[in-house]
Ligand code: HEC
């Protein structure tokens with residue numbers, strides 16, 4: 153739409169919407185700035201000292217005029233507010249059918265895991281025309297995952313998950329930047345996003361970045377390796393609650409509060425188990441803070457998520 157070299161290509165569904173808002177704002181600003189400047193210059197020349205322009209009939213009060221210059225700007229700013237809010241929410245709420253890809257930022261690289269098990273560094277392969285939700289976290293300091301061509305940018309924060317979504321509309325390679333100064337290697341924390349046709353993406357998934365194990369099956373392996381399975385038995389006879397069907401459900405805590413078992417909750421349960429203790433259970437779960445890294449944590453979460461789906465599948469039986 154706008155082929156100005158100052159602007160990166162528009163390669164996502166939100167890109168043209170962001171640009172349209174940007175240029176509309178720019179247009180309004182330029183229009184009013186010009187209007188004010190022309191007025192200032194015109195009147196300073198016309199009414200300069202010694203000019204013969206008539207100064208009679210000067211008004212000191214005009215209600216109509218004041219209403220006009222209050223109501224018009226109010227309508228314009230409220231219009232921008234409504235427009236920008238709609239765009240903001242659309243940009244932050246991923247569509248339900250979005251596919252998840254996990255990203256860990258660390259000094260100074262991006263480590264990316266696909267649910268199918270593929271892993272890559274400083275490269276992100278995505279299919280064309282499919283909404284993708286990135287689930288991001290950091291292993292050390294605050295980073296920021298910025299894809300200019302998609303007009304998406306999200307801080308990546310240690311200790312929690314943030315998300316960012318997009319739907320690519322153009323096959324190609326695009327810049328990926330870290331947009332938060334994160335130490336001496338910040339400038340090298342760059343990469344590329346590769347948008348492929350869906351069938352090419354399928355091929356890529358089974359290519360050399362494939363690990364042969366999906367994230368949730370790697371998670372299942374960790375679940376045994378770290379002994380989670382000894383307390384969390386599927387038939388609920390262990391010392392901990394069964395995790396089947398947990399994901400997305402409400403959990404009653406010892407304090408009487410209820411929380412939704414989302415990714416942050418699962419993560420906290422593993423790293424800081426006593427922070428939220430499940431009702432009727434003893435706080436006997438040890439912390440795994442220093443044993444599990446961010447990438448493994450994401451695999452465990454994918455596994456717990458897959459257990460959530462298992463229940464809905466078995467309900468019909
Ligand atoms: C010594 C037994 C034990 C081990 C080992 C253990 N847990 Fe737990 N876990 C518990 C108990 C007891 C609770 C419930 C009390 C609480 O919330 O702390 C719990 C709670 C949880 C919850 C919240 C469950 C809910 O219903 O809300 C999750 C998720 C969880 N554990 C995951 C894990 C994972 C993953 C591992 C392995 C890395 C693990 N646990 C290892 C005993 C254990």
Ligand SMILES: [Cu+2]
Nearest residue numbers: 295330334341
């Ligand atoms: Cu960074």
